Amino acid sequence: MSAAEHRQVGAAPDQAQSAAPGNPPAELLAAFEAYERAVQDNDLDELDAWFAPGAETMRGDDAGLLVGHEQISDFRSQRGGVARRRIETIEYRPLADGVALLVSTSVFASGGRGLQTQLWQLLPEGWRITAAHVTPRPRAFDSSIWRAVGDPLFQGAWEGPLGGLTVAVKDLFAIRGYRIGAGNPSYLDSAKAETRTAPAVRDLLRGGASLRGIARTDEFAYSIAGDNAHFGTPPNAAVPGALPGGSSSGPASAVAAGQADIGLATDTAGSVRIPASYQGLWGLRTTHDLVPRQGLLPLAQSFDTVGWLTRDGETLQGVADWCLSYESSDSTASAAGQRGDDLPARFLVPTEVLAAASTETAAAFEAFLLGLETGGVLDAPVERVSIGELSGYQEPFRIVQGAEAWRNNRRWLEEHPGATGPAVAQRFAAAARITEAEEQAARDALAPLRARLEQLVGAAVLLFPTAPGAAPSRAADATSIDATRTATLRMTTPAAVAGLPALSVPLLRVPAATGGREAPVGVCLVSRAGSDLALVRLGRRLASAAASAPTSTHPAATGERATKE
Template sequence: MTEHGIPDGIPADLFTAFDDYERAILSNDVDTLDAFFAPGPQTLRGDAAGLLVGHDAISAFRGLRGGVPSRSIERVEYRPLGPDAALLVSVSRYAGGGTGLQTQLWQRIDGRWLITAAHVTPRAAAFDRSVWRTVGDPLWQGAWEGPLAGLTVAVKDVFAIKGYRIGAGNPAYLDSARAETTTAPAVSDLLRGGASLRGIARTDEFAYSIAGDNVHYGTPPNGAVPGALPGGSSSGPASAVAAGQADVALATDTAGSVRVPASYQGLWGLRTTHGLVPRQGLLPLAQSFDTVGWLTRDGATLQRVVDWCLSYDGSDSTESVLGESATDLPWRLLVPDEALAACEPATRAAFDALLTRLAARDDAPRLTRISLGDLDAYYEPFRTVQAAEAWRNNGAWLREHPGAVGPAVAERFRLAAAVTAPQEAAARDALDPLREQLTGFVRDAVLILPTVPGPAPLRTARGERVDAVRQATLRMTTPAAIAGLPAVSVPLLSVAASRGSAPVGVCLVSRAGTDIALVRLARRLAALVADRSES
């Protein structure tokens, strides 16, 4: 380094470009930052959240990130790679403590020094506040021995934990809540099995969303697709599991809040039979559909959880389903035509290819196409009943705290407040025959369909695009919720997306009470898909 802090040998115009870029970072001058990254689809930027490819993807990321904390550059290492290329590695020291590392490949293009590749190692954070509300190591120690020993759990911020408040993804609600005096049975069962609580993880506000964003705390990262929405409302627990910060997510699913983030982030996710796991100590959204579920990175861990939590030995409160699950489910899969028609073309193609591969095997399941009927016939009455119950559960608090929730959730509650008693009654009547039809389909078979229409939307998606994805997704996820059936999302599809390949789940739905057997069947199917050899 020279006496002026300039690395020895660095071209003056390169150092000027580096210095100008750093000033733009500190002032969050997005236009200048964009101009310093080389145009085109080959430019790279990586960090702990993943790799962004192409100038457009990097620009979109910057538009959402906001500024960085105050820092100064305390060291720069320069390595020439040619007359018009150089590697710069710099160490930054933050005013609030800690250091970070930036590695940049600069190239002179049309007379200007531009960044063609960069990797950022930020200062170590205590924890990601978009993912966690509070976290420990552990926050709560489970039994020292048991079938779940060694597993850590991220608990969605809608479950009661003794001594802690329920926050429901909203700071005003957290401030107004009281510390819980008991722990929810769904939490206690995991602790009794030997799992420990890693922490309380974020939820979309009042669990009334499937996108995974939160205007108060930020959007948790998608562990599979950098820059994409994580899926909600169990966004924080799902992201914690995808990032390896917990082994199990304890979550809820009303209209897809386990299955959607599982699909978006390449996880296993089980929505349990409605009413099977007690909902005491659970902040309700819509009791007619609310149920408990879990997300994991692999099927074996999910099997451990359900084998314990849904058995007499494992649960003090849950009715055992070992009787229903003692025998395997039929190796017969029903494919709903309407669900496939609702998928995006790339998802439909990937799912069709999966079915073709399965059908070609000697040990293939029996595949049958069926018709569920118009998916809007499920979605519309479901939405009405859900809204009516959501307003009954939360309307009084919302009236006392005007302006406390974000715009999207506020709009849903505004519509919910307008649902009349006759409208709710008519919607409930409309759901009854649909429930009977679905129950009949799974009496001696299992439904199979893509979990969601397509891969996770980008975080930059806005307005009509987000709403269209939400409605299309709910049309596919609500049938299982209406019938109260167990449904598991398995990461079996990979679909081309704007930022490379992205996961999409395959959903299996079985008759009520067969949750343990459903996970076994899902693992059998996943093993069959993974085995590309001919039997």
């Protein structure tokens, strides 16, 4: 045994030799081995017991830091266990009476090594872990984020305004030589390789960006939570243990994790804006039909819109400037008024939308408005306006969306019964029962909302929180998730109904749903059709004002690109 107090352990924890002098005390070693057995068995009760209770216990890994016993327990309940492994070595360092550091290496049965660092403390109930960090074995890529990934997968033009940037493309867009998977393994198996690349993808490549990979989507884009019954839930880099937001979950997680600079996504009822809000990103839903949808697998054409996700406003501005310009893009027929005409900093807050926000989010938003009013940013005082009772529009929206989703996917779904996850299957089953008369009545019912919004944004910009609150915990029950979905759609569907551009900017901080920290919530700006570029400029103006305000603590509030390491 070395002076460094190195311990060689046998093939499995429960077969380890008794501790020699200089090794961990017998009681500590027994606790470590019992904990490791619980890890291998995925015994959640035992694992909870081995971590010290309270709000100060910590666990970190490559996905982020969890603080508090409750957060750690929620994480384990969703993890599903770990791959089979054996402990190879343990390093022991006594730090004080009843406090010890254990660093162990593990060898996985399927190959690769990992590292575990644990701070143990002797409590009245025995040795317990008070802090832990896990370094997992290297992965080729995270399959919950990516379907296919390269370095790059496709090289863009050698020169262009987007040179040096990488793109994560939602698995709904055609890419020549690849199949569209739509977040469903059976659909991927039945698909044929595409012969052409979608214009929305091609524009980015022509601008110099390279295609990092094809990123996961919620099944058929028919969800807003960010989970996938087949491939798992992508991580939320901003709030470990929370849902990432969907349906553009893969592109958003890739961008938030720094694995791509741009997420090419779609937004039907919030699928760009909600992941942006949950993960502290910038997200632009473009004007409906401004970026054509050729080569895009549709969900509901009346609302489907192309959009982008970035970590900062400068990058988003560059993407929008390129892709929506006359001379550079073959994907847009008109960018009228977008070059020089700025939008006024005249904001209208729709009271019915704000009412759908949580108490904490509404308070953070009101504080943000106060900062605008005292910071000399506004061209006119903020006004409160009514857009009508939103509950009367949700059901018509659901009917139109469902009718189109069923028409688009009926043949495949009938040929592949049971191929979708339970939540998506339930939505398609409801959509299948919609009649033509119900669909037409629903379209008629949405017309007043569209007209009202178009009237309001003629000379002003709507301003409200993007989402009801912070990203829900991955461990939240189905009832809670459904309630969040309902409140979320109340806030996101108006812009979709009117086909207006909507921008989410990460400007609010609220208590995280998982507890013990703050989490981002976006501020949403909605403007008149065709004003996309000016909308991003206005969003950057607000972000700069928020960043310079004395109370601003949000690193994403700067509208500029972070310095690269």
